[in-house]
Amino acid sequence: MPREENEPPVxxxxxxxxxxxxxxxxxxxxxxxxTALVMLMTPAVGLFYxxxxxxKSIISMITLSFVAFIVVAIQWVLFGYSLAFGTxxxxxxxxADYLFMNGVGLDxxxxxxxxxxxxxxxxxxxxxxxxxxxxxxxxxLGAFVLFALLWTTLVYDPLAxxxxxxxxxxxxxxxxxxxxxxxxxxxxxxxxxxxxxIGRRLGFGKETMxxxxxxxxxxxxxxxxxxxxxxxxxxxxxxxxIAANAFVVTTIAAAAGSLAWMALSWWHSRPSSLGMxxxxxxGLVAITPxxxxxxxxxxxxIGxxxxxxxxxxxxxxxxxxxxxxxxxxAVHGVGGFFGALATGVFCSAAINGVDGLIYGNVxxxxxxxxxxxxxxxxxxxxxxxxxxxxxxxxxxxxxxxxEYIGLDISQHGETTQM
Amino acid sequence: xKKIEAVIRPEKLEQVSDALIASGYHAMTVTDVRGxxxxxxxxxxxxxxxxxxxxxxxxxxxxxxxxxxxDAIVKIVKTxxxxxxxxxxxxxxxxxxxxxxxxxxxxxxxxxxxxxxxNEGDKKGE
Numbered sequence: 001m002p003r004e005e006n007e008p009p010v011x012x013x014x015x016x017x018x019x020x021x022x023x024x025x026x027x028x029x030x031x032x033x034x035t036a037l038v039m040l041m042t043p044a045v046g047l048f049y050x051x052x053x054x055x056k057s058i059i060s061m062i063t064l065s066f067v068a069f070i071v072v073a074i075q076w077v078l079f080g081y082s083l084a085f086g087t088x089x090x091x092x093x094x095x096a097d098y099l100f101m102n103g104v105g106l107d108x109x110x111x112x113x114x115x116x117x118x119x120x121x122x123x124x125x126x127x128x129x130x131x132x133x134x135x136x137x138x139x140x141l142g143a144f145v146l147f148a149l150l151w152t153t154l155v156y157d158p159l160a161x162x163x164x165x166x167x168x169x170x171x172x173x174x175x176x177x178x179x180x181x182x183x184x185x186x187x188x189x190x191x192x193x194x195x196x197x198i199g200r201r202l203g204f205g206k207e208t209m210x211x212x213x214x215x216x217x218x219x220x221x222x223x224x225x226x227x228x229x230x231x232x233x234x235x236x237x238x239x240x241x242i243a244a245n246a247f248v249v250t251t252i253a254a255a256a257g258s259l260a261w262m263a264l265s266w267w268h269s270r271p272s273s274l275g276m277x278x279x280x281x282x283g284l285v286a287i288t289p290x291x292x293x294x295x296x297x298x299x300x301x302i303g304x305x306x307x308x309x310x311x312x313x314x315x316x317x318x319x320x321x322x323x324x325x326x327x328x329x330a331v332h333g334v335g336g337f338f339g340a341l342a343t344g345v346f347c348s349a350a351i352n353g354v355d356g357l358i359y360g361n362v363x364x365x366x367x368x369x370x371x372x373x374x375x376x377x378x379x380x381x382x383x384x385x386x387x388x389x390x391x392x393x394x395x396x397x398x399x400x401x402x403e404y405i406g407l408d409i410s411q412h413g414e415t416t417q418m
Numbered sequence: 419x420k421k422i423e424a425v426i427r428p429e430k431l432e433q434v435s436d437a438l439i440a441s442g443y444h445a446m447t448v449t450d451v452r453g454x455x456x457x458x459x460x461x462x463x464x465x466x467x468x469x470x471x472x473x474x475x476x477x478x479x480x481x482x483x484x485x486x487x488x489d490a491i492v493k494i495v496k497t498x499x500x501x502x503x504x505x506x507x508x509x510x511x512x513x514x515x516x517x518x519x520x521x522x523x524x525x526x527x528x529x530x531x532x533x534x535x536x537n538e539g540d541k542k543g544e
Contacts, residue, residue: 056475207429401460405471410462417452417475 028111030239031119037230038122040223042069045129048220048281049136049326052274055212056406057137059414064135064144068128071148072156076121077101083157084120084165091168094161110238119234120160126231127156127183133328134191135396137201138403141411143396150386151190155379159186163371174371175347175354175364177246178235180289180339181375188333189376190383192324197387198396200323202403214273221277225254228284232291242352246291250284253303257283260307275311278331282310285335290343293354298346302339310335337372344368419514419527420488422481425453425507426499431477434498438481443491445527447480457504476507482514482527 046065050058072080079099086094098104098117106112128148135144162169163176176182201209211217232250236243261279262271286306287299294302313330324330344365347356355361390396397403402410409415426434431448438446452473459472481491492509500506517527 203429208432399463402462405460405462405474409471413469 022110023108023112024110024238027238028115030243031111031115031234031237034230034234035115035119035122037227038119038126038234039069039227041227041231042066042122042126042129044220044223044227045126045132046220048217048224048277049133051213051215051217051220052211052326053137054209054406055416056408058212058216058408058416060141060407060411061132061136063141063412064132064139065129067141067145068132068148069125071145072125072128072152073121075149075152076124077117080124080152080157081117081120083153084124084160085117086165088161088166091171092161093158093167094165116237119237120164123179123183123231124152124156124160127179127187128152130183130187130328130332131191131194133326134194134324135198136325137407138198138397139407140395140398141407143390143394146394147194147386147390147396150390151383154386155186155190155382156182159375159378162375169371169374172367172371173354173364174367175293175343176289176340176371177292177343178232178288180285180336180343181372184285184288184332184336185340185372185375186379188329188331188336189379191328192322192333193380193383194387195322195324195329197384197391200321201325202400204323205321211274218273218277221280225280225284228254228288232288236292242292245295245351248296249287249291249294249299252296252299253283253287253306254280255283256300256303257281257286257307257310258303260304261311264308264311278314278327279307279311282306282331282335285310285332286339286342288336289339290347293343293347293352293356295346295348295351298342298348302342302346305342306335306338309338333376337376340368340372340375341365419517420483420485421512421514422479422483422488422491422495423510423512424479424481424495424499425451425476425509426479426495427501427505427507428475428477430499430501431479434479434495437494437498438491441490441494443481443483443487443494445481449478449480451476451478455505455508460505474505482517484527 042065043062046062049065050061053061081104082096082098083094086097089095104113104117106114108116128151131151159182161167163174163182164170169176228250229247233243233247236246258276258280261282262276265271265275283303283306286302290302310331313334314327317324317327317330343356344367345357347354347364348359349355354364357365387396398407398410428450435446452475454472454474459470459474462469462471479495483491488511492511495509516525518525
């Protein structure tokens with residue numbers, strides 16, 4: 001989306017902070033519902049992950065997602081929103097305009113400003129929840145609270161500003177419709193670094209760590225898919241044709257990703273339900289940045305390739321002996337990276353005014369590549385610094401005995417076993 | 419006939435089971451259990467206070483075999499399940515009075531080790 005200098009920040013189809021504001025009741029109703037849908041994705045990630053850990057840490061895994069959300073929710077209204085969407089400072093971060101919700105009112109362009117704020121809040125919360133994959137079954141709860149606060153402030157807020165708040169990426173014309181770079185690349189690559197800093201789980205590689213409750217993971221996957229409609233269609237910030245397009249391609253990419261992953265795992269051995277649902281999530285991730293820019297046939301290709309690429313990334317992760325336990329990197333990181341590039345390949349002027357590589361626009365592809373690589377490097381470096389600092393001060397990891405007993409009992413004093 | 423009953427760490431089950439199969443001992447019954455030993459569980463520190471988790475998840479293996487197989491099986495379980503730390507578990511050996519296979523109502527157990535060719539008594543396999 002080409003933008004004029006000094007034009008107000010653009011998010012989806014909506015301009016922010018323009019004079020002559022008018023609230024549209026249809027759009028407002030739609031975004032309120034979408035916000036609730038996206039909120040549901042955070043506990044959905046918890047259930048999705050919770051089913052994949054061992055029985056002794058299920059409660060902990062689900063709780064980490066909730067904790068991510070509640071920490072970010074408060075951070076966001078205090079200063080996070082302002083850092084992401086305040087007046088641009090050097091293309092890197094937002095200014096102090098909206099600290100403590102100053103100037104975030106009930107009026108706005110199309111939808112109330114305060115609704116835009118909370119719609120963005122649920123995205124920020126979800127992103128930190130995805131990252132908990134790298135800490136599974138071994139993080140100290142207190143350390144995680146601190147990590148979530150620092151990470152959302154130092155990684156998520158700048159990235160959101162770059163893409164949506166008028167930062168350098170949006171000035172460059174990078175396309176990220178619903179958060180492929182901001183949400184999925186950042187959390188996926190962040191999880192990889194987090195897992196490396198905190199270290200492998202006790203007995204990783206020696207013992208089998210079978211998922212304790214696959215139906216729980218399937219429920220989480222279903223809720224994620226459901227919530228994703230709010231995530232992608234809602235990112236248009238209006239109830240219009242592009243929102244409908246986003247809804248359609250979201251469905252198609254998820255199905256294609258799921259089929260592709262299932263086919264590959266069928267070929268390898270038996271098609272696991274875990275592979276089927278992981279493929280769906282891979283498709284959803286990959287279509288996210290392009291949902292408002294690509295058409296349904298492109299969505300089949302994007303979803304199917306994402307299913308294959310993420311499956312390959314998972315095998316690579318396992319082969320390397322990395323305990324990025326629940327594959328946020330393979331699915332969200334790699335899928336988000338691929339999706340950012342695919343947007344530059346398949347986006348079509350007929351849908352949202354920008355052509356991609358297949359229509360001869362090489363420039364857009366290069367912009368997508370630069371944006372995605374910058375996000376990967378920034379997320380990995382800053383996550384590393386935050387994780388190391390916390391590890392050297394209060395310590396990231398629980399003592400060995402607590403890890404052996406499981407985080408449910410050691411961190412929460414609760415247990416799922418009778 | 420003896421029954422070997424071993425309470426071991428759950429994460430060691432696969433290793434023990436694989437080793438038993440590799441030596442030709444296939445039959446076993448496995449149960450998830452919880453329990454404690456002389457250490458009364460595991461003590462965790464919480465805000466300076468000690469919290470005792472006094473029932474730890476374990477796995478119980480039961481194997482019924484001819485007397486002469488007992489030593490070999492006990493040795494396998496001991497080797498494979500051992501970490502050398504508290505909580506490795508216990509092995510108990512009982513006398514078995516009678517064992518009846520329900521399918522054909524025959525008495526006795528089939529128990530052949532890898533190096534044990536003398537057990538031709540019940541060769542009616544599947």
